[in-house]
Amino acid sequence: MSPRWQLNLDRASFLEQYWQRRPLLVRGAIEGFVPPIDANELAGLAMEEEVEARIIEQHNGRWQLEHGPFADNAYQRSAPWTLLVQSVDHYIPDVEGLRRMVDFIPQWRADDVMVSYAADGGSVGPHYDNYDVFLLQGEGERLWQLGQNCDESSRLLPHDELRILEKFTVKQEFLLQCGDMLYVPPGLAHWGVARGECTTFSLGFRAPRILDMVSRWADQLVESIEGAEFYQDPERDTSIRPGEISAKDVHQVRETMRKALESVKDEHWFGELVTEPRSEPPPLDGDARAYWASGFSQVELLGAARLAWQHQPNNAVQVYANGVSRTFAASVIPILEQLCGNGSFRIEQSKNNKAPNDRSALFEFLLETGVIHVQ
Known part of the structure; x- marks a missing residue:
């Protein structure tokens, strides 16, 4: 059974004042924290075929990305680099215990625990996420800079896979040490740079896209509506201008669709x-x-x-x-x-x-x- 980590956080206050609103730094979030996986173990995990792992390197001002699995020689680099291993909680029970530490957020919102190792100066660049994340510092130190709020209109550097911001405006700065935790809400630009070698545990949360929810709801609607049902407008007024779709027509269409949507009683799709x-x-x-x-x-x-x-x-x-x-x-x-x-x-x-x-x-x-x- 994975350990039960104790998080030094007022949960009610956090949800009321910070969750999806603004960042929060928690010094000594886990008292006496001993990282459940070290850099060498993480490197070994990234060599496994079934494990999703990446290396990001900043070389001559350019950001480069490589996908695992990796061999020993992949870790011999002269430029600043970082190794990111996804879903480490799926393989290491003690890391899974970190995810349970934040179970005051519904479990269906939790995604995974990504663990990263960075050489001195290593980073993944300034970026933003569409989900909430708790950044728990493991070994060593990492300097986190927080910037502007971003969205899909924010300009990115040209890259097929990396989403690195073209512009980053520093507004806050924190140096995290072992056991410190930084909460970053969705859309907030952030940039973490290793001070010496370090590891970081990223506790991420999934957020279903509105498009996906609408699509699932529509699928359920199609299954529940009888094919013989048609649009009706028993209170129609006389049409004055031939070919016109009036505002009242559109309103009636919306009302018809709203009633159809409300008729869906099966919520299992969510x-x-x-x-x-x-x-x-x-x-x-x-x-x-x-x-x-x-x-x-x-x-x-x-x-x-x-x-x-x-x-x-x-x-x-x-x-x-x-x-x-x-x-x-x-x-x-x-x-x-x-x-x-x-x-x-x-x-x-x-x-x-x-x-x-x-x-x-x-x-x-x-x-x-x-x-x-x-x-």
């Missing part, structure tokens, strides 16, 4: 959207019922798993697991709370207890969707 995993989970080796019948004492939530739930009327709960949903009795909510909160659930079951019930059905579903493993 939970399925926000729990979609970065990549397809590995298929279950065997049958889920066979796993359940064999008997086990511990259920562990996988680091890459996306799990959420929604209380429904009629004493039911909708469970979302890696982009798939299913309805269960509300009696399984304590299990879901334990899995989402602690990452594990202890269970007492004999091999002879094979009778189907809500609990067994839930575990079978979570096994099938690649959310848990059992011990």
Whole structure:
């Protein structure tokens, strides 16, 4: 089980005054913090085929990007460079514990923990993100500069993959040491430069695009509306100018569409959207019922798993697991709370207890969707 890190932060005050509003520096955010992975271990992880890793180097005033996996010689460089490894919490349980440290933000909003190593002067350049991020300093020191608010109209340097700002106006500056944390809201330009060698843990949050939400809602709408339904305008006025689409016509169209949208009662599309995993989970080796019948004492939530739930009327709960949903009795909510909160659930079951019930059905579903493993 991953450790339970204690964050030195007034959660209510943070959400009220800073979340998605303005940055916040927290000195000594984790008292006595010992980074759960060091630079050498991170470099080794970046050599693995299944791990998403990048190296960004600033050479002769130009920004260069390389994708992993990397070999030993990739780490021998003379120009300032940084290694970024995505989703380290999926592979290192102790890093996963850092993500749980900020569980006062709903779990469906959490994305992953990216860990970076930078040589002296290493950086990814001035940039902005479309999501919230907590920057926790690991080994060494990094100087963070905060700049202007940005959006899609902000000019970027020409590059096929990197999003480096053409202009950066420094407004605040902080030198972070081990255990310090900087919160950066979406759209705020920031630039971190290593002072000597250092590592940084970036706790990112996903934000579904409005376009994706509208698309999913529209898909649900198309499935729910009868094909024989048509636009109606029983209170039509006499048309005075031939061929004209009047303002009243457009208003009636909007009202018709609004009523159609409000008729969609199935909200499962949202939970399925926000729990979609970065990549397809590995298929279950065997049958889920066979796993359940064999008997086990511990259920562990996988680091890459996306799990959420929604209380429904009629004493039911909708469970979302890696982009798939299913309805269960509300009696399984304590299990879901334990899995989402602690990452594990202890269970007492004999091999002879094979009778189907809500609990067994839930575990079978979570096994099938690649959310848990059992011990």
